Amino acid sequence: xxxxxxxxxxxxxxxxxxxxxxxxxxxxxxxxxxxxxxxxxxxxxxxxxxxxxxxxxxxxxxxxxxxxxxxxxxxxxxxxxxxxxxxxxxxxxxxxxxxxxxxxxxxxxxxxxxxxxxxxxxxxxxxxxxxxxxxxxxxxxxxxxxxxxxxxxxxxxxxxxxxxxxxxxxxxxxxxxxxxxxxxxxxxxxxxxxxxxxxxxxxxxxxxxxxxxxxxxxxxxxxxxxxxxxxxxxxxxxxxxxxxxxxxxxxxxxxxxxxxxxxxxxx
Numbered sequence: 001x002x003x004x005x006x007x008x009x010x011x012x013x014x015x016x017x018x019x020x021x022x023x024x025x026x027x028x029x030x031x032x033x034x035x036x037x038x039x040x041x042x043x044x045x046x047x048x049x050x051x052x053x054x055x056x057x058x059x060x061x062x063x064x065x066x067x068x069x070x071x072x073x074x075x076x077x078x079x080x081x082x083x084x085x086x087x088x089x090x091x092x093x094x095x096x097x098x099x100x101x102x103x104x105x106x107x108x109x110x111x112x113x114x115x116x117x118x119x120x121x122x123x124x125x126x127x128x129x130x131x132x133x134x135x136x137x138x139x140x141x142x143x144x145x146x147x148x149x150x151x152x153x154x155x156x157x158x159x160x161x162x163x164x165x166x167x168x169x170x171x172x173x174x175x176x177x178x179x180x181x182x183x184x185x186x187x188x189x190x191x192x193x194x195x196x197x198x199x200x201x202x203x204x205x206x207x208x209x210x211x212x213x214x215x216x217x218x219x220x221x222x223x224x225x226x227x228x229x230x231x232x233x234x235x236x237x238x239x240x241x242x243x244x245x246x247x248x249x250x251x252x253x254x255x256x257x258x259x260x261x262x263x264x265x266x267x
Contacts, residue, residue, distance in 0.1 A: 002215065003222050006045070010223040013049035014056070014230025018189065018238055020128065020168030020250045021257075023053075025117045028162055029261060032114055047200055048220040052227030054196040057189055060235045064190060082142045089187075092146050093153035094194045100157035101198075111161050114265055118258045120163030125254030128172045132247040135175035141187035148177050156191055166192050168254075171247070181242040189235065 012030055016023040027046055058065065068087040075084040104111070144152070155173040159166035167188050174184030 002219055006219040006222040007226045009045070010049055010052065010226025011230050013046075013223070013227040014053060014232075015234050016165075017050070017053040017227070017231055018057075018167055018234045020124075020165050020171055020247060021254055022117075022121065022124075022159075022163050022165035022168065023049075024112075024162040025121060025165075025257075028112055028117065029114060029257075033264065045220060045223055048224045049227040050196060051200050052224040053231040054193070054200060055228045056231035056235065057193060057196070060232055061190060061193075064186075065193070086142050086187075086190075089141070089144055089146070089149040090191050090194070092149040093156065093191045096150065096153040096157045097195055097198060100154065101160060104160050114261050116161070117163035118262050118265070120161055121254045121258035121261070124164055124168050124172065125251040125258070128168060128247045128251040128254070131172045131175040132181075132251070136178040137175065137180045139178045139180065139183065141174075141179060141183045141190075144177065144179075144187070151177075152187070152191060156188075156195060166195065168250070175247075181246070182239060185239055185242055 009027060009030060012026045013023050016026045024046070027049070067083050068090075071081055071084040071087055074081040075087055079085050079088060110116075152170050152173050155169040156166050158164050159169050167185070170188035170191060171181075171184045174187060175181065179187070
């Protein structure tokens, strides 16, 4: 039964890490709603699932990542190469992670509650509706200014609060800056690579030397593999979906989930 729960939570992570609905919120709510064993499915398990989705994004965007690595020699200012500029935009967007992460570190456990998630799901859901309706959707990610890239990094960093959603916050902010939906999503996912590496390294450091029995190792492996496979499929579908559709369905889903969670809390 534990392995089945691990597979289900891995599926939840794979689906919600890249869709703008918040993976951390869904993992927390799934455990709260169904009462699954917190010892087996706590933060270390979340990290294992995040490693799976990190692998998915590295494989899916391998050509972009290799192109940016090849553009390093052309990244010396003044930068005229668009791929090198994209690399710099990601670097600038990653800067806010450190100060905001440190500021939220002491509030980590306080924020990982259904009450907080109700608020963040609803607020970001409304913001998504507004940005998707009013955004001009005419620009590419490479056209962002340094200030806009930094602002997108701030939005991504706020996703450390459960319920915000890394992709939800960054895509919404990108749309507010006039990016095309596909460009906003692509930049969001590429910007998420260093953040996901940092999160995995930070949490993984805590696990060094912690003994795990055979069952726990199996649980972690199942969660990681499931999240990787489902995550890759989700990225593929989501980017195709954005070609002809908006974010309204995801925004209304967030608002509906917030309402359901609120009712659950009262009951």
